[in-house]
Amino acid sequence: MSLLRACKQAYGLSRQTTPALSSSLRRFASSETPSPAAVEKVDSDIVPTHPDKDVLAADAISGAPEQLRHRVVRIYQPTRNTMQSGGAKTERWRVDFDILQGGGRWENPLMGWASSADYMQGTRMSFRSKEDAVHFAEKQGWDYYIQPATVKRIPPKNYAENYVYKPHKLRIARTK
Amino acid sequence: MATIPARLAQATRPSTNAVEARQRVIQLYRDWYRSAPEIIEIYTLSVSPAHIRHTIRQKFEANRYVTDLRAIDVLLLKSRQDFQETMNCWKQPDHVVGILLKPTERPQKTFMQKFLEGRDEDAVLPAATGVV
Numbered sequence: 444m445s446l447l448r449a450c451k452q453a454y455g456l457s458r459q460t461t462p463a464l465s466s467s468l469r470r471f472a473s474s475e476t477p478s479p480a481a482v483e484k485v486d487s488d489i490v491p492t493h494p495d496k497d498v499l500a501a502d503a504i505s506g507a508p509e510q511l512r513h514r515v516v517r518i519y520q521p522t523r524n525t526m527q528s529g530g531a532k533t534e535r536w537r538v539d540f541d542i543l544q545g546g547g548r549w550e551n552p553l554m555g556w557a558s559s560a561d562y563m564q565g566t567r568m569s570f571r572s573k574e575d576a577v578h579f580a581e582k583q584g585w586d587y588y589i590q591p592a593t594v595k596r597i598p599p600k601n602y603a604e605n606y607v608y609k610p611h612k613l614r615i616a617r618t619k
Numbered sequence: 620m621a622t623i624p625a626r627l628a629q630a631t632r633p634s635t636n637a638v639e640a641r642q643r644v645i646q647l648y649r650d651w652y653r654s655a656p657e658i659i660e661i662y663t664l665s666v667s668p669a670h671i672r673h674t675i676r677q678k679f680e681a682n683r684y685v686t687d688l689r690a691i692d693v694l695l696l697k698s699r700q701d702f703q704e705t706m707n708c709w710k711q712p713d714h715v716v717g718i719l720l721k722p723t724e725r726p727q728k729t730f731m732q733k734f735l736e737g738r739d740e741d742a743v744l745p746a747a748t749g750v751v
Contacts (some may be wrong), residue, residue: 503685504693
């Protein structure tokens with residue numbers, strides 16, 4: 444991730460200063476370089492991904508402990524509460540930290556309570572869009588992965604469906 | 620000790636280029652460096668000026684590779700404020716000893732110690748666990 448950022452920065456710098464250098468960098472990125480014309484064609488196809496917003500490196504100035512730089516955050520859309528709740532909260536994108544597997548957690552020897560020294564385990568942040576969440580994570584210098592959103596499937600349901608004739612299929616009488 | 624509130628205050632201003640930012644950083648480092656004996660005198664610390672300079676140097680070295688001008692400006696501002704608060708005696712001795720001069724690195728552990736503990740890596744562990 445940091446390598447990616449460094450590349451992006453280098454690319455951004457070179458874009459400002461020397462176009463020749465940037466083209467050489469792009470040529471470096473592509474694996475096969477048969478001829479200059481082909482290279483130019485490949486260049487036009489592969490759009491270099493650079494951030495639209497200028498990302499301020501906030502991890503140096505935010506005052507957050509540097510241990511957080513070694514952690515991974517998850518960006519995801521929470522699933523709906525399966526009880527009688529609405530689905531409004533599932534439209535948000537959340538950022539939370541992966542749990543620590545080792546000494547960050549322990550069990551209370553007397554009562555068996557689960558304890559944790561991880562101060563980020565109860566912290567989660569909500570964003571309106573995935574891009575906002577990604578931008579924030581990049582700004583803070585956190586490694587992140589995006590958990591794909593769950594596909595919501597609402598099965599078709601109507602009462603008449605119970606009495607439709609279907610050949611070679613056992614009818615199940617639904618009472619509800 | 621009466622202090623003038625505006626003493627050592629500096630107006631915030633953005634750096635125009637990397638050279639200017641570098642000069643400002645060096646000037647700030649110089650101010651810290653020269654004021655080491657005075658800090659000891661003000662807060663009656665039992666450390667040497669060399670120790671204070673070493674700690675200050677570590678704090679500067681930690682941000683050595685920050686290249687973003689805006690980030691550098693914020694770091695400069697924070698350190699200037701810190702400097703002003705220190706030199707105007709707006710801090711308690713505990714703030715100086717426990718925050719400014721507190722060593723940041725953790726005690727070194729051997730491979731066997733880490734293995735037997737079976738814990739997370741130190742780099743990942745939260746700072747305030749109390750189990751280190």
